[in-house]
Amino acid sequence: xxxxxxxxxxxxxxxxxxxxxxxxxxxxxxxxxxxxxxxxxxxxxxxxxxxxxxxxxxxxxxxxxxxxxxxxxxxxxxxxxxxxxxxxxxxxxxxxxxxxxxxxxxxxxxxxxxxxxxxxxxxxxxxxxxxxxxxxxxxxxxxxxxxxxxxxxxxxxxxxxxxxx
Amino acid sequence: xxxxxxxxxxxxxxxxxxxxxxxxxxxxxxxxxxxxxxxxxxxxxxxxxxxxxxxxxxxxxxxxxxxxxxxxxxxxxxxxxxxxxxxxxxxxxxxxxxxxxxxxxxxxxxxxxxxxxxxxxxxxxxxxxxxxxxxxxxxxxxxxxxxxxxxxxxxxxxxxxxxxxxxxxxxxxxxxxxxxxxxxxxxxxxxxxxxxxxxxxxxxxxxxxxxxxxxxxxxxxxxxxxxxxxxxxxxxxxxxxxxxxxxxxxxxxxxxxxxxxxxxxxxxxxxxxxxxxxxxxxxxxxxxxxxxxxxxxxxxxxxxxxxxxxxxxxxxxxxxxxxxxxxxxxxxxxxxxxxxxxxxxxxxxxxxxxxxxxxx
Numbered sequence: 367x368x369x370x371x372x373x374x375x376x377x378x379x380x381x382x383x384x385x386x387x388x389x390x391x392x393x394x395x396x397x398x399x400x401x402x403x404x405x406x407x408x409x410x411x412x413x414x415x416x417x418x419x420x421x422x423x424x425x426x427x428x429x430x431x432x433x434x435x436x437x438x439x440x441x442x443x444x445x446x447x448x449x450x451x452x453x454x455x456x457x458x459x460x461x462x463x464x465x466x467x468x469x470x471x472x473x474x475x476x477x478x479x480x481x482x483x484x485x486x487x488x489x490x491x492x493x494x495x496x497x498x499x500x501x502x503x504x505x506x507x508x509x510x511x512x513x514x515x516x517x518x519x520x521x522x523x524x525x526x527x528x529x530x531x
Numbered sequence: 532x533x534x535x536x537x538x539x540x541x542x543x544x545x546x547x548x549x550x551x552x553x554x555x556x557x558x559x560x561x562x563x564x565x566x567x568x569x570x571x572x573x574x575x576x577x578x579x580x581x582x583x584x585x586x587x588x589x590x591x592x593x594x595x596x597x598x599x600x601x602x603x604x605x606x607x608x609x610x611x612x613x614x615x616x617x618x619x620x621x622x623x624x625x626x627x628x629x630x631x632x633x634x635x636x637x638x639x640x641x642x643x644x645x646x647x648x649x650x651x652x653x654x655x656x657x658x659x660x661x662x663x664x665x666x667x668x669x670x671x672x673x674x675x676x677x678x679x680x681x682x683x684x685x686x687x688x689x690x691x692x693x694x695x696x697x698x699x700x701x702x703x704x705x706x707x708x709x710x711x712x713x714x715x716x717x718x719x720x721x722x723x724x725x726x727x728x729x730x731x732x733x734x735x736x737x738x739x740x741x742x743x744x745x746x747x748x749x750x751x752x753x754x755x756x757x758x759x760x761x762x763x764x765x766x767x768x769x770x771x772x773x774x775x776x777x778x779x780x781x782x783x784x785x786x787x788x789x790x791x792x793x794x795x796x797x798x799x800x801x802x803x804x805x806x807x808x809x810x811x812x813x814x815x816x817x818x819x820x821x822x823x824x825x826x827x828x829x830x831x832x833x834x835x836x837x838x839x840x841x842x843x844x845x846x847x848x849x850x851x852x853x854x855x856x857x858x859x860x861x862x863x864x865x866x867x868x869x870x871x872x873x874x875x876x877x878x879x880x881x882x883x884x885x886x887x888x889x890x891x
Contacts, residue, residue, distance in 0.1 A: 398549055403540040404532075488541040 397495055403488070411490045418486035422498065425479040429502050432472050433510030440465040476502070571876075571883055574860040576697055576727075576835055578758035579876035583802045586759065586790045593789035604782030612795040613751075613766050617738040625774040626783050626791070630726040630752035630765035635661050636777040637748055637767060638689070641720055642667030646688035649679045653865035654693035655724050662691070673866075680714055690715060693724040695731050698865060698872035700831030708737040712744045720773075722748045726765070729756030729803040730810055730833045741768040748773065753787075755834070756803040757794040762787040810834045813875035820885035835874045838888070845871050848888070855887035 444461030448454050480497035487494035610624040627633040642665040650658050652671035659669035679690055694703040712721045728736045728751055738749045748769035754760035764787040767777045793799050811832040828836035845862040848871045852859055862870035875881055
């Protein structure tokens with residue numbers, strides 16, 4: 367197997383090519399498989415495309431929870447501890463470390479989902495070189511920030527003074 | 532293929548795996564490179580190094596200066612340089628596309644009406660073919676050129692001698708050529724192929740004789756000692772009424788004229804002398820390596836050796852060398868089953884040649 371997928375790749379070292387950089391730009395290398403994959407038929411590729419879309423949706427929802435539901439949930443847990451023990455410190459510590467832990471677990475889960483999405487996209491016939499987790503984080507952050515702004519500014523926060531009822 | 536295996540085949544290799552694979556590939560290449568024995572072609576007679584940089588510069592300058600114009604068809608500067616070098620009149624010098632083409636023209640001019648050409652043999656291998664193509668009859672004689680006189684008949688028009696000889700390296704001295712020209716019957720022209728003339732000992736080239744000997748033509752080349760085989764440049768020195776018929780109609784290309792003119796200068800002659808010394812050193816190196824073995828090579832200063840063995844015939848020697856990826860010219864090209872001709876291309880190649888002969 368050694369060298370099976372690298373034979374015929376042009377040498378891109380400028381010292382080998384008379385000073386000309388003839389190789390591809392960094393970061394644009396094709397996906398290198400251990401063995402050439404054998405894709406299924408058209409039906410299976412269509413099903414894989416649907417599964418990839420579903421996984422992408424789940425991944426986006428999972429990431430979205432990091433921007434709102436999880437912090438809210440851990441603040442609620444902290445408040446309950448404060449109420450039960452009378453210790454504000456304990457409530458803050460529990461909420462802080464609980465949120466950190468759940469965010470790490472969320473990130474691990476999102477990473478696995480992103481990996482699964484890449485495999486499904488490749489199985490569906492796409493040259494999927496990279497995942498989409500980074501972009502999901504950005505998009506969900508924008509969505510969460512917009513939602514939070516609407517809630518905070520217009521519905522519950524200073525909205526009452528900006529727009530008196 | 533199972534469900535999980537189907538999707539696992541789409542897993543890409545990690546950077547560490549890719550690096551490991553590339554390293555293994557590099558190691559494999561190195562191993563192959565070390566175990567590979569490159570073939571060594573010693574069958575030619577051209578010089579193994581590139582021309583002197585000044586000759587290349589001269590050709591390049593000519594190439595860039597006026598490639599859109601025709602060259603000097605009379606090659607006046609080059610002919611003047613050659614005439615001065617050999618002590619001749621410029622009209623006694625013609626230049627052409629290599630010694631081979633000029634020899635073809637000489638044969639065509641001298642054998643147009645038929646006749647015999649006595650060819651000292653072994654000599655330059657294509658000579659008999661050139662004679663036949665010109666309409667003459669080639670009569671190779673495996674004897675010393677001086678002995679050709681005894682074979683000259685009423686139909687003899689030309690005596691062709693290669694000096695230094697390809698393949699043996701034997702040189703006919705200037706005095707021997709002079710005597711030969713003086714003793715040949717009237718109407719016979721002596722043609723000396725001196726393509727390897729720069730490798731002859733000082734004073735043994737026949738070119739200066741042309742000034743005084745009317746039945747002598749000397750053909751020189753820039754392909755051997757001047758290492759410009761790719762430019763196809765040569766010169767014919769002889770009687771003016773003959774050489775004026777030898778030049779190619781369109782003349783010699785401007786780069787070839789420029790490089791040849793540099794080669795005809797004193798620096799060019801010094802470069803040729805250094806190469807002759809290097810060829811002599813290569814002969815001595817080969818002789819030292821073969822001392823005490825069944826193999827022997829005639830001493831000389833040409834860039835090749837005429838090798839024989841007391842235990843093997845020529846094809847056996849060639850086969851022995853071929854087994855070691857060393858390829859030589861078989862002696863049967865000259866009708867000789869005892870010898871092979873091997874180029875001496877520098878100390879490393881000589882050592883490998885000797886090693887292949889001795890089975891080391």
